Amino acid sequence: MSMSQQQVQEHMMTYLESTECRIIEKSPWHVTVKLSPQADKQLTNRPYYWGFVERTGVEPETLSFTFVFDPEQYDKKEQLNASQQPQQDSILSRYFGTAPMVPQIGPGRIQREDVVYGSSRLQQIWNAARQEGSCLYLFEQPAALQRETLFSAAYEPWLGICYKVEMACDVKKEELHFVGISLVTGRIVSPFPERLRGLALSPRLPENIHIQPASISLPQAASLLEGYMTRLLAEMDYGWAEQARERLNEELAVIDIYYEDLLKEPDEEKLAAIREQYSNRRSETTWQYEPKVHLSVITCGLFHLRSIR
């Protein structure tokens, strides 16, 4: 899957806005932004500077960037601006001559950076987002009416987990599964985002609600979800793994034949070296081809959702 410039820009803006960066200028092709301290720490790789700020308590000076999403359009526009610039300065230059434009450096300098799918900057914000959003605790925000009703609304706690499944041998394939389990009923919902669709979620505890007591503990819920995932995985097509094993066995057979004669070496010392080589080569090959499945978690959290009766 690839991404359009539009999507890249959306991702970037989501990050910048949720980390409370100050947008200075924006066009369909670019955004100029002064980073918030949080974003600066995550993106600019200046641990010493931030260490200095924390120790001395000085006012931090965060960096500014111009992120360009459509370099072609942006350059065109910039050129247009630049060509109009000198005319405005004609009176000054008549008296002082045209001074060459000095590139701005030091504080206040705004670095330009092109951001497209595949840019390391985009990877970086995804990774930062993953770190920042790894553990959640959220409440469904009720409509305005709820505050005025007499009865408090019942809220059901859910454990939601976004799993990443990696199927690997000498090649690899991945899947994402976002699943949720109710801590009250034990009902499992997949994909969980469909249950969340249209809901406003926020860490703020809404007024006039009560949370139903959980009948399932967190560890229980976790193992139930794991069981669910395992069953899901067990039903997958494992043709890829069979093929990988075939390749593995072929490779091992080739190695075995090669070393068969060599292992008849009479000299003890040489033989030991050959044995070691042989077992290394075998284990390397297994490492390379052996099929395996890896299950990890992108994000997890407790979601308090209004019970549906």
Added chain:
Amino acid sequence: MNTSQPSASGQPQELPVPLHIDRSWIEQLNSRLEKGGPWGDWRLAQLAIQGEEARLVTSFDELQCLKHLQGLSPLPHQLDTAHRVLFEMSGRAILADEVGLGKTIEAGMILKEYMIRGLVSKVLILVPASLVLQWVRELNSKFGIPAVAQKKAYTWHSDVVVASIDTAKRDPHKDFLLEQEYDMLIIDEAHKLKNKKTTNYQFIQKLRKKYCLLLTATPVQNDMSELFNLITLLKPGQLGRQGDFATNFVVGKRQPKNQDQLKDELAKVMIRNRRGEGPVHFTKRHVSNVNLQLSPEEQALYDGVTAFVKDQYKASGGNLSSMLSLVTLQREVCSSRDAVFLTLVNLSKKIPDESPLTAKVWELVNAIRAIKANTKAEKTIELIKQMNEKVIVFTEYRATQEYLLQYFQKHGLICVPYRGGMNRGKKDWMMDLFRGRAQVMIATEAGGEGINLQFCHHMINFDLPWNPMRVEQRIGRVHRLGQQKDVQIYNLSTSGTIEEHILHLLHEKINMFEMVIGGLDVILEHFEKQESLEKSLYKMFLESDSNEEIRQKVSNLGQTLDQIKRQVEVDYESTSMREEEA
């Protein structure tokens, strides 16, 4: 939306493959529950998921890396190679394209693909010392791979390390490296691993690696067994046992048999794209030799220096190694008086005051004073003004470079210098200036550091290096993949000087200026088994009494080289014929 009740048994079902579950999240969630936070931002969590979705590898066998590589448009054969290595060869292969077809690009794409797929994170890249920085730069700039050049012991801990093999195999690095497990090992110039008994070979054999790429333009140089050794490094047994290989596939040293079968076996581990196949197109080289007549004053200096050098050589009893600075003097006198002057001054500092040499040196310095104009520089200006396009001027000497800079500027040409001693930033700056405003670049360095000047197709050799590889490197700066126009090469030489002979040798005898790129290194390797070409030339020059004698000797040398060249061509054609037949 699927909903399901947890099954009563709760027994996890058996998977046909090992399942590894990362449960660290439970701990994290619990500890935050205890402390009451801090809690993540929902928008960021969604962004993280979208990011994962965008990067998800949804298919086992489709190249993902292209979408991640902006500004890189690989050629069809490079794409095809990457595809085959990944999906047919399972990531262990010899990339044996002929020189100039972009093996590095192929290796970079394969590495990038594995990294995107999360199959590779720890990488070791072993290359000749002179190429370390170039590799690092290419991986960083073209592929966005954060490669690091090995400098200190702790750099080994980086994920992607580029190092020279000679460093890596030595203590204390060796022991550390042998304890590691590398997801990917890449070795450039892998033909140096043809001998099983060398420490390099044994070291590589011991390294633990999952995927492995060996890059070489010349997989077979002398002996079929070299190929066998190379493949054994990668996949022992691919060509059978050593004995089987000899009986099944080898007739003479360089003569394979059962070619069809061998070719099939080789195709499983080796990819060799050839020049002239497919759409890879190189433009032509046009060579003009500009013969100049020295002015009487310049001639006087030349003769003076020549006599001086020869006298010294005789006095030293034919000891070549002590003569190097004097030979340099001889070469410099063909370039500019400035270059000679500097060397003479340094020389006079070294010899004691009362020595009779001092007088001779000052005699030469006076000869320099008499020179008012530089014949070559005048001609160069004339050439540049005629072509009226971007041009790169190569000289061997700093002093000449300085002189030319001044001289050109005085004549209203915008020019920039380029030399090996500049740091990377300055080099890049100079290149940018040359790409932009400057018409002329004056360079003293051509090799190693990868300056790519495809936008320029004129070059002037103000003086000639005596080492043909350096000449080739110079030409390679402008004549490479991506050059759209035919390349114009001007060689300046002055008649009656040693330079004339060198040019004669390089141009008429080896015909190197028009040779297909890549043939030269093979020829030189064959020739230089005894002695380097440069050294042979020094000797020849110092030991000859007359111009005629030099001419004769250079001519003999040319014949030897010509023979080697023919032999190489015959070999080349017979192998390609064989490959075509098969």
